[in-house]
Amino acid sequence: MNDSFVLPEGLPRPMPDELDGPYWDAAARDELVAQRCNACGTWQWTPEHLCHRCHSFDLEFAPVPGEARIYSWQRPHHPVHPVLAEACPYVVVLVEFPDADGIRMVGNLVAPPEGEIPIGATVDPVFEHHEAEPPYTLVHWRIRA
């Protein structure tokens, strides 16, 4: 248990698969990547075998350009999992990348759980490394000062 974690350990962890493995590998290196089509340049998230725009199977992972902004949020108070019994409330944000075709990512906001959450605020990723077996990294968000 690491007190700096946003949520306690013991929640379900991500299991990388053939599609999103490069994303989780990059997160372990404190890098944020997403899927981009080599044929037409379209960004898509979550990853898929096929580009939804041009139907190319030639897809790669690349650093996500531009700023991330808070698109929406929620503040869970009711612990739906036993691990969360002492961890509520917490804040979930949906962040949007306007310069990457508007793809969005879900994470927790690294901030005190109370107060207004400003939609539109610029956020930066925070990489939370878990020393499990195998290790994994969660990607959270912090409002840029």
Place this chain on the structure above:
Amino acid sequence: MRTKRTMRGQVAVAGIGETTYYKHGQSPDAQFKLTLKAILAAAEDAGIDPCEIDGIASYADDKNPADRVAAALGMKSLRFANMVWGGGGGGGSGAIGNAAMAIHAGVADCVVVYRGLAQGQGGRFGSGAGYPGALAGSYAHTIPYGVMSPAQMFAMRTTRLMHDHGISRSTLRAISMASYHHAQNNPRAVMHGRPLDVDGYDNSRWITEPFRLFDCCLENDGAAALILVPADRAKDLKQKPAYLLGAAQGAEYRAGAGGHNNPDYATSSFKTVAPDLFAMAELGPEDVDVVQSYENFTGGVVMSLIEHGFCTYENANEVIAFDNLIAPKGKLPLNTSGGNLAECYMHGLELNIEAVRQIRGTSPNQVEGAEVAFVNSGPMVVPATNSLFGSEATL
């Protein structure tokens, strides 16, 4: 000559059946027994021999399989067995639509649509404790961040709806209070005898902001069933037929994109489905007398009502007001049995049954002279589905 492709008015609901509705975990009966009781009740209501049923339609990964139902009932022959994709309540109206399609196409003659649900036995939607320790696919990008329950999956759509269009807290509250108000006249309702006022709503605990407790559906045990037959046969059976004027299903562009990446985010997924419904029915929202709109969460009802044209983004706060939503006098009577919030969370099949009652004139909150009754099933999922029922006068 090519005939017009429509099933408007070709199929009718002839029978409806429900078990007692219980709080979750309180059913004395097994889930499958509940299902059989509801089907038999629907057959008796219609006045048909249950062995004559030759088709089965359900939705949402129903755990009461068609083969077992057909065997248990002693159905002489099973000619149609079908289920709508999707794990939530999105498919209730779609199952009715599929049943009607089978009948209209000549594939089956008497199809039962059912939902049997004992959340004390089959697991609760609202709990995240059942997930495995590691998750792959798009869930890996949400659940480890504590986005686990349906309320948490849909809350951020509502936050964005309220942000983009100024939808107010009082609008969400009006939807909840309307369901509770109607439940007080409905002895079947789980929340009968449990009225809800403004303070009760405002002082209720947060589940996940922006949802308070009373913005969220119940979790229940019970079963519900409807029996559909060709329109000409329905006229000769016991009950006044409720004709299916239209049914549609689907969602807009990339509505199912993973990790909350549907491009049009704050939507109930009805923007393309609603026009299909009204086109088949040859009617518009202004022709609807009573509305049953699936409340998984109140925010989804707001989106559904807007996307079906019952109000606009601009006037939603004025139209979706308590006095307007109350039968018999309101301009937009909503969820007149108490719905998922206060009658029973039978994954919205009870909303279709209530629409049939309104057409028959037998609702506990009857809208006088109701000729056209609208239902939309679970919003914000793919496929989203809807249905429209009418009296003989609408044909």
